[in-house]
Amino acid sequence: MINKIDKNNHNKELNEIDCICEECLKEDESVTQNLILKGFKICNSCSISKTIFPI
């Protein structure tokens, strides 16, 4: 008899703190704030750019 011990270790990595701007891919505290306020994952500097130059 062969007894196989199958260990299924699902070690989920902790989700990274979601504060990375989708535009410049930089990590910034303002991204979290803008995500809550505006619904966009965007930092303040990119937010200003989009306000001036809306795509």
Ligand SMILES: [Zn+2]
């Ligand atoms: Zn940005």
